[in-house]
Amino acid sequence: MNSVIKVGKLDAARRQLRAAIHNIFHGGDPIVAHTLLGAASIILTYLVEHRVPEKSWDRFAQDANALAPGDYFNIMRKAQNFLKHxxxxxxxxxxxNPTDTESLAFFAVMNTGELLSHGGLGQLSMDESVFQLWYIACHSLKLEGAADPFKEALKVFGDLRNAARTDRIAAGRRVLKEYQQ
Incomplete structure (x- = not known):
């Protein structure tokens, strides 16, 4: 039996991302979650920049916040760089701040979605989709009267923006469990 595991970059990043999502929703160590997300997000950023740069969520955030790429990545990768050096x-x-970890995961999920949809590689996993909607329900500036996916986030989770973090995490865990059955 061959014990060598062959894995591609996208598969490796998605495995790290899904493990981090489970860690977040099941009360795991936030340092472990952030470390996994840091590794996944770097791979996903490079892949989306290489394959579909016009769909990069990192570029979108840079433009929306009028940040140069170096400034943006210094902010986004501050914790992950600390945790590995x-x-x-x-x-x-x-x-x-756990919210920073959640934001890093959201951008990783969004970049994953762009890679999958524009590469004809399928759809987000259930874990990735649940996290995406959960993040929107928790952190979106506006949910009322909004279009998809905001309506879907409200339908699945309700408005979690003012909920305690423990309640938000419990909602994510509950929905993930429901959709995995």
């Missing part, structure tokens, strides 16, 4: 700050510490 110790050369320049061996005694450093980090205050990790």
């Amino acid at each position: 110790a050369k320049n700050d061996p005694d450093g510490s980090l205050d990790l």
Whole structure:
């Protein structure tokens, strides 16, 4: 029996992304989730920039916030860089906000969706789709009167924007469990 596992870049990133989503919804270690998401998001960013750069959610965020690419990635990757490097700050510490982890996961899911739809590679997994709607229900600036996918997020989760984080996580876990059955 051959014990070698052959994996492509997109498959590796999606495995990391799905593991992080499960970690988030099941109360796992947020440092582990962010580390997995950091690895996945870098791969997904490079893939979308290579294959469909006009659909990059990182570029969309850069433009929306009037940030140069370097400034954007310094902000988006601050925690993940801290979690994987110790050369320049061996005694450093980090205050990790779980919302930053959720945002990193959302951008990774959105870039995954672009890669899949524009490459004819299928659709988001159930985990990825549930997370996408959950994030919208939790963090969207406007849900009322909005078009899809905002209506779908409201239908599946209700408005979670003012819910306690524990309640938001429980809602994500519940819906993920419902849709996996």
